[in-house]
Amino acid sequence: MLQSALEYARANRERYLDQLFDLLRIPSVSTLSEHKPDIQRAAEWLAADMRRVGLKNVEVLPTDGNPVVYGEWLEAGSDAPTVLIYGHYDVQPADPLELWETPPFEPQIRDGEIYARGASDDKGQMFTHIKAIESILATEGRLPINVKLIFEGEEEVGSPSLGPFVVANKEKLAADSSLISDGRIVGPDCPSIVYALRGLTYMEIRIRGPKRDLHSGGYGGSVHNPAQALAEIIAALHDEQGRVTIPGFYDRVRPLSEEERAALRKVPYSLEQWQEETGLEKPWGEPEYTLLERITARPTCEVNGIWGGFQGEGSKTVIPAEAGAKISMRLVPDQDPDEIARLFAGYVESLAPDTVTVEVIKHVGGWPAITPIDSPEMRAAARAYEAAWGVAPVFTREGGSIPIVATFQKELNAPAVLMGFGLDDNVHSPNEHFRLAHFYRGIDTVIHYYYYLVE
Amino acid sequence: MLQSALEYARANRERYLDQLFDLLRIPSVSTLSEHKPDIQRAAEWLAADMRRVGLKNVEVLPTDGNPVVYGEWLEAGSDAPTVLIYGHYDVQPADPLELWETPPFEPQIRDGEIYARGASDDKGQMFTHIKAIESILATEGRLPINVKLIFEGEEEVGSPSLGPFVVANKEKLAADSSLISDGRIVGPDCPSIVYALRGLTYMEIRIRGPKRDLHSGGYGGSVHNPAQALAEIIAALHDEQGRVTIPGFYDRVRPLSEEERAALRKVPYSLEQWQEETGLEKPWGEPEYTLLERITARPTCEVNGIWGGFQGEGSKTVIPAEAGAKISMRLVPDQDPDEIARLFAGYVESLAPDTVTVEVIKHVGGWPAITPIDSPEMRAAARAYEAAWGVAPVFTREGGSIPIVATFQKELNAPAVLMGFGLDDNVHSPNEHFRLAHFYRGIDTVIHYYYYLVE
Secondary structure (H helix, E strand, C coil), rough: CCHHHHHHHHCCHHHHHHHHHHCCCCHHHHHHHHHHHHHHHHHHHHHHHHHHCCCCCEEEECCCCCCCEEEEEEECCCCCCEEEEEEEEEEEECCCCHHCCCCCCCCEEEECCCEEEEECHHHHHHHHHHHHHHHHHHHHHHCCCCEEEECCCCCCCCCCCCCHHHHHCCHHHHCCEEEEECCCCCCCCEEEEEEEEEEEEEEEEECCCCCCCCHHHHHHHCCCCHHHHHHHHHHHCCCCCCCECCCCCCCCCCCCCHHHHHHHHHCCCCCHHHHHHCCCCCCCCCCCCCCCHHHCCCCCEEEEEEEEEEEEECCCECCCEECCCCCCCEECCCCHHHHHHHHHHHHHHHHHCCCEEEEEEEECCCCCCCCCCCHHHHHHHHHHHHHHHHHCCCEEEEEECCHHHHHHEEEECCCEECCHHHHHHHHCCCCEEEHHHHHHHHHHHHHHHHHHHCC | CHHHHHHHHHHHHHHHHHHHHHHHCCCCEEEHHHHHHHHHHHHHHHHHHHHHCCCCEEECCCCCCCCECCCECCCCCCCCCCCEEEEECCCCCCCCCHHCCCCCCCEEECCEEECCCCCCCCHHHHHHHHHHHHHHHHHCCCCCCEEEEEECHHHHHCCCHHHHHHHHHHHCCCHCCCEECCCCCEEEEEEEEEEEEEEEEEEEEECCCCCCEEEEHHHHCCCCEEEEEEEEHHHEECCCCCCCCCCCCCCCCCCCCHHHHHHCCCCCCCCCCCHHHHHHCCCCCCCCCCCHHHHHHHHHEEEEEEECCCCCCCCCEEEECCEEEEEEEECCCCCCCHHHHHHHHHHHHHHHHCCCCEEEEEEECCEEEEEECCHHHHHHHHHHHHHHHHCEEEEEECCCHHHEEEEEHHHHHHCEECCCCCCCCCCCCCCEEEHHHHHHHHHHHHHHHHHHHHH
16 A cells, blocks of 8 residues: 555656645745735635645635635544644745846756745645645555645745634644654655754833933943943853853753663764854863753743944943843743743842833744654654655754644644754755755655554 | 222123123034034134234134134243143033024024023133133233143044144143043032033944854754843853952952042032932932942943844844844043953953854044142142132032143143033023023133132
8 A cells, every 4th residue: 555655656756746746836925015915816826736736625814914725634533543644735935036037937857956936945845745645545545644734825924824823713723643744854865853942931021210311421330331231241141161141041951861862872963063054163161961952952041132322433442221122931841831931020020220220121022842753753754754765864853943733732732743854955046956866865855754653 | 909900800800701702603503514604703702802812823723623722822931830721612502492592693682581592502611711811911900820621522423633733742731630621510508519520431242153143943942142241241241249240340449548538528519409300209329439439430331322233123032143233442541441351351351152253343542631629739629719709619520531731731731620601501402591600700700710720
């Protein structure tokens, strides 16, 4: 059954690629309002293809923004798992156009790569799921699992409508796990599965001192300088080892298991790579954790911006009336972004001297996410990669956040499997591309995954 | 002799005022190039009046900018002291014109005040010196001391030509002390003499981290955040008592004598005044010094500006590639601005972690100045104020700098007597004014001073 689906996929490669090209030709740029008709066109195109391959109840559902395309196949029985498959059909703008070697919406193959805007992010990766389903349904008439597909058109503008859509459609979207192909693997010969993402708590500190900027000659020495008070607070946020000193900050951090640490050590991430990417010689941070662990598995506290007083050229002798900083914390399971915001605010207020006024403001927050590497989904995903790639994937974590993953986990209790097939494909840049071999292997991986989930 | 000069001054008050009005009518605004002819006219007017009163070798001397008006009377003999009298004939612009109750260059008396741009800053105060000299020469035919007068036309644009002029004319300007009336006294019933000014060393710190702004998700926890490194350095510049921690910073600070501290305690400067001016409840700084001492007699280290990373609205999760701060130190005698710059740079470099690159840049600097309160000049000035005002002046210090004072002290070894007659006269603002009584008392004070200097 698995084999026949794989053979069908292989036999239909050219047709699948032609179809992907059709989709890539639609300039469904979500950041530019003049492309609204293209957004609609891409949604309709997808819905038509989903109906054609045999998905049921396919709909183009309006939201306050761009439509969500939905489809399902739920005939595998109630014992079979239900997987919620996510992707996005909108793309980044193509500017600057003059840097593209071939036009962004006229897909071409060069050197084994599909060149087009959206080839990797995310049309090419998203499309593997529809083609995997087509391959199985065409040969077997049924899928081994239940699937619900949800493709949004606002990912590149921050998915403003998707969170409310998920909350409003919890029952419709109910699933045991989610499956997302919108990312990258470590290397062409090193498939990888991201099993955890960091969350975020983003804060701002504002320190107010004198009622107006003061002449430092006339008042210097008698006024607690707000910029200095701010520096004193920021300096107190870490100890000398780079640990965050906010009381209670680490209380809910799920310790790294030995299995996880062993898995992370297999991820090729070298000091040299870090040095090249950052331009720095020497890393910083918690000494008892590896570089990759610091970046992905440990919570952090970062100054994202700082300001106050005179920033121009030359000199101006002023005591600023105000100084401020944007400070965000990356969170790991099971830290709670709201609780961390409270702990941060409480600590900063406890540090605040009575010579200035300190205000702590909360900006955005997001939950961390994790799908344990020993879960059935992760084990199936690892086997699927190994089958399609010929080599076992490494398990890794990412330091950033993907809000939809936390939303699926939090609202639907559907932990995510991040099954990426991309590389460093110039996503968001000119000459975006996607390896043709990865498009095909992606389809194979998904087919394997469906079957392995029920083995 | 003193009495007859005072009587002459009294008898000629109206004429002196008329002459001042003539000078005030010349809109010698140095910040606006269209007033160049007025600058020249004011200089010529001054020179003519100086010649008329009997000053010798009066010249309008060209500089790279606006001319310096020079005059002298050196016939008091080599035993008599030589005083270098400084003032400036240029004024601030009058904008916004609509806020003036009467036109800025049409002087008027209202409620005992002379209203005009330059009335207090500095034409009215400067003119007291010419009229004091006129009063003495008219009655005695000679002065008790030697005088050299130097009036510049670029004070309101930062005196760019005066420093080079002084350096180029050291012999011509050689004097035992200088005398400057371009400031204010504490109150109409509380004359005051500023006997010390703070100097300045203005620095900049730039911290460079990664080669570009990094995503805090992708690198946070492994990179020493430049804004945090900067905060750590700034926080280390003071101890918990507000003392500057730069090694050697206080080494050359001349201790406050008990006499000075007693004199400063007589200056009316209250916590309430400080609170009203700053809008703050609670002062900060070295606990063993009074507010006024902290502001005027102690060196400081101030953050004048700080910046780095994202300063816009909302949130952006970036690790800034760079952060920086402008930091200046107010200096007191006998701190050396260049040495302090070296000490600062050395300390900051010693604090700099090897995970970032720290650059320390030196901006402007200026020497502190002091004329001891027990010097003959200060004693004569105090007696002169007491004679003219009916009340002994208080001795005070200022927290800011007047570059020309340091220049006279450093280049000519001529310590300054700052004999101000102004109040809070809306200088630099609409409706600048100068008390008529202070114009007359100023002339009386100067006459007294000349005689007391040789008593």
